Structures are given as C-alpha cells and as structure tokens.
Amino acid sequence: MFRHVLVALLLFCVVAPLQAVEPLRLGLNYPSTGNYKSEGLELRRGALLAIDQINSQGGVLGRPLQLISLNSAARAEKATANVERFAAQNVHMIFGGANSEEALAAGQRARELGLLYFPTLAYANEITGHDGHRHLFRESNSAWMSAKVLGQYLSWHMPNRRYHYISLDDAWGASMEQALREATKSRDRARHGYSKIAAHGARRSDYLTALKKAAASEADMLVIVLLGQDLVQTMRLANDMGLGKRMQIIAPNLTQSIVEQAGPLVMEHVIGTEAWNWQVPKLEKSVEGQAFVDEFIRQHQAYPGSTAATAYGIVRQWAAAVQRAGSADSEAVIAALENHHYRLLKDEQYWRDFDHQNVQTIYAVRVKNRSEIMQDRFKQDYFTIIHRMAGEEAAPGLDDWQQERGDDLTLQ
Structure with a gap:
C-alpha cells in the first residue's frame, strides 16, 4: 500500500509542475468540413499523437x-482569418491546410505576424519556390518531387505513351501538370491534351465533360491532377465509364483517405506518389516509425496514412528545434531547423536552408487489387511501393x- 502511495506521489510531483506552467500552444489550421474533411481528421490524429507523446516525456x-484547432474548410480566406485568431490566442507556430492556396495565403499572414507556418497537403512548387519565405517550412513533397519519381518510373516501364491531363485550375494543379509534362516528355499540348477543373464549385457535369474528352482522345495514359472529393468523384465516374480498363490512370498525389x-x-491499379505510408518504416528499418504505426493502430484500429504522418512529423520536428534552440522564438527555431538532418519515421530527412x-x-x-486489399485485417493495405527515389x-x-x-x- 505504501509503495502505491509513493508511486502516486512521485507521478504527481512530475506531472503537476508541467500542468501548472503556461503551455506552448500550436495552431492546427485543418479542414473539419468540406471536400477534405477526411484528410483533416488524419491531420488532427497525427498531431494529437505527437503532442501526447511529447507531454508524457515532460x-x-x-x-x-x-493544440488549438480551427476549421479552415480548405479555403484560403478562412485559413488566413484563422491565423489572426491563432495569433490572438498566443500560439507559437501554425501548421495544417489541405491545398496550396491555403498554404500561400495563410503562410504569408503568419509571416507578417512573425509566426512559423508548416503547410500540409500543399504540393505547389511555388510554396518553397517563387513564393517561399523564412517563416514557411514544407515537410511534404513538392509537385516537382512527385513528378521526378513518377517520370522516372513511367519512362522505364511505360515509355512512348500518349497522355491526357485533367487538372485542378489552381497553383498546385498548374505546377503538377507542368512538372509531369516535363518529366514524361508530354509537353506538346496538341498531342497530349488536357482539361481544367475549377478550383471551387466544380460540378459532376464538369468532371464528366473532362472525362469524355479524355475518352475521345487517343491517349493511353490519363493523369488526374485532383485531390479530395474532386478526385473521388472523378475516379468514380471514370470507373463507370470503364476508362481504367483501356488507360493507365495516374493520380500524382495519393493518400489513404482517397482510396x-x-x-x-x-x-485499382491507379499509380501515384506518397512521401510515406505505413509500410515504409519496415522498408527503411525505422524503429521510431514502426512505433508510430503501432501506437496509431492501438488508438484507432486503423493504419496511419501519409497525412497523419506529416502532422506528427511537423509537431515532433518543431518541438525538437525549440528544445535545441532553448526558445520558442521564431528566429531561434528557424536557425535550429535550417540544415538539420534527422531520422524519425523513415530514413534520413533534412530541412534545406535556402x-x-x-x-x-x-x-x-x-x-492493389481489391481482392488483395480485402484480405488485410483492416482492409486498408492499399499500396504497393513500385519505385523509390532519394530526396x-x-x-x-x-x-x-x-x-x-x-x-x-534569399528568403525574407
């Protein structure tokens, strides 16, 4: 009995001071409604897992x-307004978002307020290219990076094909299509046709019109540069039309929630890219990565996707940088992040300074084939890794x- 009381007192002595001090607040700008709400749930789960682990260790x-969470609904204006609200609640950094427009707009406002911004699910090249700045760090890959690995795989295994593109009419859609055209040598728009889908307010008829144009072409490669419900609805229509039987469909940025x-x-058989999935820790012999997978499964009875992994990694990396810097001040954290190499959920990664x-x-x-997926315990083992490219x-x-x-x- 005395031993149990002593253990309880010791735990109280450790936990009570941690609860008494002012917390370091993180702002999660995430879509809890709208086209990307499934991705938003993954972001929140990944972030909370990281925060729980860090807090349990002091x-x-x-x-x-x-964690302070606000719904961005995947809209730039709402995400930007949320940055103002986060600042009023004295957050120390902001992360999240479901598209590149959010990242560009909210990241710029965070910069003006002296806050760091870590976008998620934001692949446009401009984010760390033309529009990059000191207060923005992107953990996820760019359109260029997806195009490079896809282009190499396709040129090796499916050379000399004719492409047709259906792309979202926004920064990510434009940069992804351009990068993939370069990588696959499908730059000639007369030969390799295309359609554009409005970034907001697209209807079933818009997806159908674009797919009918693709079906009428002589293309044998259909590239669908869409995300969220735009991609889901387009894929369902493409399946109804039987396009997957006569064309290889490519969705450059795939996520578990999309499938x-x-x-x-x-x-079935759609090709795309990911920076991470639950099989990667075993492939890369990552002990911490496997621990993340195991804990996520324990909590949610499901595999973590790349979206959850991105949020988890951002929180862990920001926290580690603050610890190294001895301060949560943005400039101190920037210096601690730049050129920092680390291993977390897979092999080595690093944040470039330039x-x-x-x-x-x-x-x-x-x-994978549906029949193979249905044999899995969670019916979520969706992807076969077919190619790998170093960062x-x-x-x-x-x-x-x-x-x-x-x-x-230079970044300003």
Missing part, C-alpha cells in the same frame, strides 16, 4: 504542448531554385 523546455472514400475497386523544403525519399505507389535526386537543385526566384535569391 513537454518542451519544461512546458506542455497544447477509402472512392473505394478500392474504383482505385528554400526550407524538407528533402526526403519519395515513393511511387500502385493501388536529393527528387528535389530541385539550388540552380533550379535560383532560376525560379530571379533576383530574389
């Missing part, structure tokens, strides 16, 4: 982390970045 600089929403049968892009291995994946090879080099930036060759 917090950061003796202070607990506290879940569209359905494994609809997504553009604040996270350099990491990127994987090309193919969605240094996938990411644009300094010369490419300087050419895009023009005269503005």
